[in-house]
Amino acid sequence: xxxxxxxxxxxxxxxxxxxxxxxxxxxxxxxxxxxxxxxxxxxxxxxxxxxxxxxxxxxxxxxxxxxxxxxxxxxxxxxxxxxxxxxxxxxxxxxxxxxxxxxxxxxxxxxxxxxxxxxxxxxxxxxxxxxxxxxxxxxxxxxxxxxxxxxxxxxxxxxx
Amino acid sequence: xxxxxxxxxxxxxxxxxxxxxxxxxxxxxxxxxxxxxxxxxxxxxxxxxxxxxxxxxxxxxxxxxxxxxxxxxxxxxxxxxxxxxxxxxxxxxxxxxxxxxxxxxxxxxxxxxxxxxxxxxxxxxxxxxxxxxxxxxxxxxxxxxxxxxxxxxxxxxxxxxxxxxxxxxxxxxxxxxxxxxxxxxxxxxxxxxxxxxxxxxxxxxxxxxxxxxxxxxxxxxxxxxxxxxxxxxxxxxxxxxxxxxxxxxxxxxxxxxxxxxxxxxxxxxxxxxxxxxxxxxxxxxxxxxxxxxxxxxxxxxxxxxxxxxxxxxxxxxxxxxxxxxxxxxxxxxxxxxxxxxxxxxxxxxxxxxxxxxxxxxxxxxxxxxxxxxxxxxxxxxxxxxxxxxxxxxxxxxxxxxxxxxxxxxxxxxxxxxxxxxxxxxxxx
Numbered sequence: 001x002x003x004x005x006x007x008x009x010x011x012x013x014x015x016x017x018x019x020x021x022x023x024x025x026x027x028x029x030x031x032x033x034x035x036x037x038x039x040x041x042x043x044x045x046x047x048x049x050x051x052x053x054x055x056x057x058x059x060x061x062x063x064x065x066x067x068x069x070x071x072x073x074x075x076x077x078x079x080x081x082x083x084x085x086x087x088x089x090x091x092x093x094x095x096x097x098x099x100x101x102x103x104x105x106x107x108x109x110x111x112x113x114x115x116x117x118x119x120x121x122x123x124x125x126x127x128x129x130x131x132x133x134x135x136x137x138x139x140x141x142x143x144x145x146x147x148x149x150x151x152x153x154x155x156x157x158x159x160x
Numbered sequence: 161x162x163x164x165x166x167x168x169x170x171x172x173x174x175x176x177x178x179x180x181x182x183x184x185x186x187x188x189x190x191x192x193x194x195x196x197x198x199x200x201x202x203x204x205x206x207x208x209x210x211x212x213x214x215x216x217x218x219x220x221x222x223x224x225x226x227x228x229x230x231x232x233x234x235x236x237x238x239x240x241x242x243x244x245x246x247x248x249x250x251x252x253x254x255x256x257x258x259x260x261x262x263x264x265x266x267x268x269x270x271x272x273x274x275x276x277x278x279x280x281x282x283x284x285x286x287x288x289x290x291x292x293x294x295x296x297x298x299x300x301x302x303x304x305x306x307x308x309x310x311x312x313x314x315x316x317x318x319x320x321x322x323x324x325x326x327x328x329x330x331x332x333x334x335x336x337x338x339x340x341x342x343x344x345x346x347x348x349x350x351x352x353x354x355x356x357x358x359x360x361x362x363x364x365x366x367x368x369x370x371x372x373x374x375x376x377x378x379x380x381x382x383x384x385x386x387x388x389x390x391x392x393x394x395x396x397x398x399x400x401x402x403x404x405x406x407x408x409x410x411x412x413x414x415x416x417x418x419x420x421x422x423x424x425x426x427x428x429x430x431x432x433x434x435x436x437x438x439x440x441x442x443x444x445x446x447x448x449x450x451x452x453x454x455x456x457x458x459x460x461x462x463x464x465x466x467x468x469x470x471x472x473x474x475x476x477x478x479x480x481x482x483x484x485x486x487x488x489x490x491x492x493x494x495x496x497x498x499x500x501x502x503x504x505x506x507x508x509x510x511x512x513x514x515x516x517x518x519x520x521x522x523x524x525x526x527x528x529x530x531x532x533x534x535x536x537x538x539x540x541x542x543x544x545x546x547x548x549x550x551x552x553x554x555x556x557x558x559x560x561x562x563x564x565x566x567x568x569x570x571x572x573x574x575x576x577x578x579x580x581x582x583x584x585x586x587x588x
Contacts, residue, residue: 070326
């Protein structure tokens with residue numbers, strides 16, 4: 001049987017420090033979901049129960065938050081999660097072309113992962129970097145002032 | 161060049177570090193506030209400055225602060241709204257990443273004025289670097305006695321915490337933000353009661369935008385009269401204008417409130433790309449009614465834009481040239497609002513989906529002239545009939561593009577689709 005998922009000791013210390021910044025422990029739900037995603041890569045039912053346990057709340061409350069916020073994922077993503085902004089300023093400056101290029105180049109439609117598990121591709125809403133549109137995020141990093149050429153260079157850098 | 165209040169030092173390398181900030185006069189305003197001013201005096205200064213909220217609503221900050229009851233025992237909170245989700249807006253990011261101590265000093269002054277001991281900075285989840293910079297800055301400030309217990313060896317204590325969002329536009333709405341900090345879905349609350357009375361954990365709470373709070377050090381150091389001498393009457397100070405879209409020099413421009421749209425777009429932002437013509441502008445983000453070249457001489461301030469039927473909003477100026485299809489713009493933004501709807505209110509949740517279907521039909525040539533009347537109808541069943549202002553905002557792209565670009569919608573029906581798409585296809 002697979003080992004049950006647990007927070008590392010280091011993570012648990014981090015969690016207690018986080019929880020201490022709120023008068024109500026449940027406030028640590030979002031911070032813990034971020035931490036859990038960092039630790040386990042995605043948030044499945046087992047992780048939901050772990051987070052709920054750690055917070056001292058019923059799992060349904062963690063489920064409620066998980067279903068609402070777009071940054072948390074219920075299933076594994078690729079090693080690189082590429083999120084291309086498709087909102088107004090980026091779309092005025094060619095984000096549709098960027099996203100189409102990525103789909104063609106990676107051979108997958110938006111919203112899916114390459115068969116080798118390297119890249120997940122998504123279109124997302126405004127990333128708050130409109131002055132350097134078109135923009136995309138790869139994992140936690142912003143890539144700005146994109147062109148098809150620049151995107152191709154980035155794909156090669158990540159081995160895609 | 162006009163005086164810069166907020167961006168004065170952001171281009172200096174290491175501007176996010178406390179030593180740089182202090183060497184440029186940082187935290188002197190906090191010192192002046194704690195050592196020489198009473199909390200009430202500071203609230204009066206903010207009122208006198210006529211500072212208005214920079215997040216989008218433009219509500220007078222001093223007035224908002226005065227709603228916090230003085231006689232209610234128990235904790236009270238300040239939440240800094242660093243969610244920056246309004247499409248077109250990217251101005252708080254420059255303060256968060258490059259001048260976090262300016263923001264922290266503004267937060268500390270505000271909390272001192274309001275007798276608040278705990279503050280949360282709600283940073284949108286995607287701003288990972290921003291959250292890191294803020295947390296590092298808080299550590300630095302605590303180690304130097306500008307935050308924490310006994311600030312500047314006074315009796316004033318303040319803990320500031322960074323709380324990262326999880327990806328949700330509606331969490332920029334102040335009550336949804338509170339729900340999110342409490343660990344719940346970002347579903348806005350009914351108002352009244354207002355957060356000043358019943359806010360975070362049912363306690364009195366003030367929520368202010370990053371840019372609003374970052375103006376506090378200047379107001380304390382230089383006085384409200386000097387602040388009010390910038391800009392126009394009742395629209396005082398500078399504004400961070402975030403210019404994007406079809407301009408040669410997109411970016412952030414700090415200018416006095418009241419600068420003309422023409423000056424911002426053509427002098428500062430370098431005019432329209434490829435020598436094209438300006439077609440439309442959203443002057444304050446996607447939730448503001450679109451204006452055209454006939455409005456280029458309007459002053460960019462709260463009251464002047466309201467007078468012509470639009471809004472300053474967040475000061476996110478989205479510029480569109482004549483290659484833009486306004487129906488596509490309306491569709492893109494209505495899809496956005498539908499995606500971001502929290503789902504509580506039937507008109508927003510169902511109505512926006514319906515509007516998207518109609519717009520998709522128009523754009524693909526399957527629409528009919530009745531659709532415009534239907535879109536206006538549905539809009540009026542959403543606007544003013546939802547729990548939070550997002551319902552009102554969500555219908556503005558459709559309403560304002562139909563108002564200003566009716567013929568363009570009509571051309572879609574006549575042409576059996578998008579004329580601009582067809583023109584591009586025929587050029588090949």
